[in-house]
Amino acid sequence: MVSQARVRAPELRGEGGWINTGGRDLRLADLRGRTVILDFWTFCCVNCLHVLDELRELEERHRDTLVIVGVHSPKFAHEADHQAVVDAVERYQVAHPVLDDPGLETWKQYAVRAWPTLVVIDPEGYVVAQHAGEGHAHAITRLVAELEREHAAKGTLRRAGSPYELPEPEPTALRFPGKVLRLPEGGFLVSDTTRHQLVELAPDGETVLRRVGSGERGLVDGGAAEARFSEPQGLALLPDGKTVVVADTVNHALRSYEPDSGEVRTLAGTGEQWWQGAATDGPARRVALSSPWDVEWFDGRLWIAMAGVHQLWTYTPPAEGGAEGTVRAEAGTTNEGLVDGPAAEAWFAQPSGLSASADGKRLWVADSETSAVRWIERADGDRQGGDADGHADRRAGGQADGGLHVRTAAGTGLFDFGHRDGEAGQALFQHPLGVTALPGGRVAVSDTYNHALRCYDPATGEVTTLATDLRELSDAVLVEHAGEGAGEGTRAEIVVVESARHRLTRLRLPEEAVRVDPVAHRTQRSATEVAPGELLLDVVFQAPEGQKPDDRYGPSTRLVVGSTPPELLAEGAGPGTDLRRRLRLAEGVAEGVLHVSATAASCDDPDGAGEAAEYPACHVHQQDWGVPVRVTGSGTRRLPLVLAGMDDGRES
Incomplete structure (x- = not known):
């Protein structure tokens, strides 16, 4: 048996300062006598969001002997913006102090290599454990209880209130909305993510007609007033025109909402997160899901952007008279990256937006962590724009097999991103969360961290910018109006979800692109x-x-x-x-x-x-x-x- 040297925890430093502390700076000495968990996270990372949820119960159970400190360590350029971090802390209801460390100063001091990483510091200020990734809640819960007993016996445990201070909430109709759906009657349904609700808006996009969900986090079926969601995101209308499917992200479930009756029920998922080795197909309510972020009807099934495991799954509704549908993994290996080819061999990285082309031949995908726009199609289907996507096929090394095939329009991988228009092989995005099919085969891209609406045209192989200064847009929906005057044709506009401005914004689709100075980034790690x-x-x-x-x-x-x-x-x-x-x-x-x-x-x-x-x-x-x-x-x-x-x- 060998005794290991004890390592004193380095001090916490970050030039962005502290959030959720009422303006006070914290030092480790201020927390002496309590167990401290440092959660190194970045708000783009779905695995980091999983860990936030894993820690909620532990944080509540040991509120007087445990302090969790989030150390925000950015990957993308936008994540180094202090206001963006403040927004993310509210968006994901982070109920503990957060150090904004845009220069990765504390990250380097603790020799962290991955998001998320958890470091446990004992009440005397020594590092006692480090865990990378997710799934460690059970081990950390046991360790925290053991440290509490050990240091209570030694007299080195100090019980005290939390240094967390809840900021004053702002009264807005929507709060960090996620996705939007145009309803058949002309109004809009919006996932009001931070408030755990759906909100029906009138055709003006502003007047609230109904709120669906109690506003409390949970997984409860029932009427509009008593149902509960947990950070819902994607919305899709089934072909019956009466049923909306909701990607209930943090509940790891698909829910249905009937606008006529106001009823909410669970369609798929167990409420528990999917882990490696679990079933990937079967009866929908008996197979676990993992952070479904968007949904879209395509190829006779409902497709699911399964951000939590870097895959695309499908949900098939039950046959007439049946009680339960089925789910199945369709594309992606669960490895995170950008690899094209046959669907079962492709790699994705947090797919977060879906939109089917008007001709039904392509399903567009916003692959957020690779800052890429991709699509899935039948390998023997329409290859419109083949010259423009030749770079993607070379990267895949695959061949047409008559099955589903994944291809990339623009984007290079996990660590390169920016705002650059032009030929698709050279164009850059920054963590896009939404895609919207447009007339003529084009696709609009909600380029979230660039605050811009972009467009990819397969016919020309070009990426252009349609609009800028749209704060963290996360989705958009096309609205077409018949001309009101003689000889007028159809007028199109696009309604954008400006998530960080808590509103829907209407834009006329411009005839020409907006000129933007090109910017390219590589992660600062x-x-x-x-x-x-x-x-x-x-x-x-x-x-x-x-x-x-x-x-x-x-x-x-x-x-x-x-x-x-x-x-x-x-x-x-x-x-x-x-x-x-x-x-x-x-x-x-x-x-x-x-x-x-x-x-x-x-x-x-x-x-x-x-x-x-x-x-x-x-x-x-x-x-x-x-x-x-x-x-x-x-x-x-x-x-x-x-x-x-x-x-x-x-x-x-």
């Missing part, structure tokens, strides 16, 4: 310098205390490795079960990104005997890393990534 040739990838996982690896049905771990560009890795790409792998970097490739996806399963072992309890609770720990690397002669030959590890000064 510094690249890890690695030596040429062989590189040892070492994913560190230690089952939390009181648990053992769950190897009852085979290996308890899984590791998938890839790279951008694919040529970066000469050896070592692909899946496996060992969390340590020797990679070989190809000669002549100086830099790129390693994509690493690790999963580990553990079960309760309360007696520490190495055997799980008779009916153990089992847990899945998972994380995706995108690690920028640069090949240099002085670089490291070992790349350690911590999935879950302890450094608590106890004997081990």
Whole structure:
């Protein structure tokens, strides 16, 4: 048994300052005597949002001995804007202090490599645990309770009120709305995300006709007044013209809403989050989902942008007289990245917006984390604009097989983004959340972090900007009006959800593009310098205390490795079960990104005997890393990534 050196937690610093503290700056010394959890997050990251939800119950249960501190560490340029962070804290109802660290100062001090990462600090100010990814709530809950008992006995526990101060809410009709649907009668239905409601608006887009949902977070069916949602997003009308399907994002469910009756019921999902190894098809209410963000009817089924697992799923309603529909994963591997090809082999990164083309041949996808506009179609279908998307086909290396195929119109990957118009292969977006099919085959893009409405035209292969200064637009819907005068044709306008301005905004579709000075960004995370040739990838996982690896049905771990560009890795790409792998970097490739996806399963072992309890609770720990690397002669030959590890000064 070796005693490990105790590590004092570095001070918390960030030039953006503190949020949710009433204007006060916090120091770790102010929190001494209580357990502190640092949650390194960024508001674009769906896995970070999952962790926020995982921590809510723990935060409430130990409110006088535990302080959670969010350390906001931006990926995108927009996320370094302090007001955007303030908005995100309200949008996602973060009920603890948040340090805005736009320069990644505290991120570097704690040697963090991935979003999200949780660091636990004991009441004496020492780091005792670090966990990357999600799924660690059970282990952290147990550790927090243990630290509370231990330090109460030592006399080093201090009970006190939380430093959190709730900001004064603003009285607006909508609060951070997410998606919008045009109703058959001409009005609009909006997902009022932060208030956990749906709101019906008159055709003017402003007058509130009805609120659906009590406004309390929850998963409750029933009438408009008693139903409950949890941060709903996408909306779609089924072909019957009477039923709206709602992507109830944080409930991991699909709900239905009947405007005629006001009734809400659950169509799909169990209310629990999907984890690796769970079913990916079956009866809709018996299969778990993961953060469904948008929905759209296409190809005879309802498609789901399953942001939480980087996939597209479908929901098929029950046959007439049937009680329950079915769900199925259709596209994506759950690996996060940008890879085209046959649907089952493609990679997505938080698909967040869907729109079917008017001819029914394409389903457009806003793939937010790769800042890309993509589509899915039958591989033997219409290939309009083939010259413009040739770069995407080369990237895929796939071939038409008569099935569903994923292609990319514009976007390059996880770490490059910006605002640049022109030929699609060179155009850049910044975390788009919505797409809207337009007449003539074009698609409008809600380019969220650029605050701009953009347009991709497959016929020309060009991307243009239609409008700017639209604060965090997240969706748009086309509205066509018949001409009122003699000889007038149809007049089209687009209604945009300005989420950060809490409103719908009407725009006439311009005939010409708006001129915008091009800007290109790469994420500010510094690249890890690695030596040429062989590189040892070492994913560190230690089952939390009181648990053992769950190897009852085979290996308890899984590791998938890839790279951008694919040529970066000469050896070592692909899946496996060992969390340590020797990679070989190809000669002549100086830099790129390693994509690493690790999963580990553990079960309760309360007696520490190495055997799980008779009916153990089992847990899945998972994380995706995108690690920028640069090949240099002085670089490291070992790349350690911590999935879950302890450094608590106890004997081990």
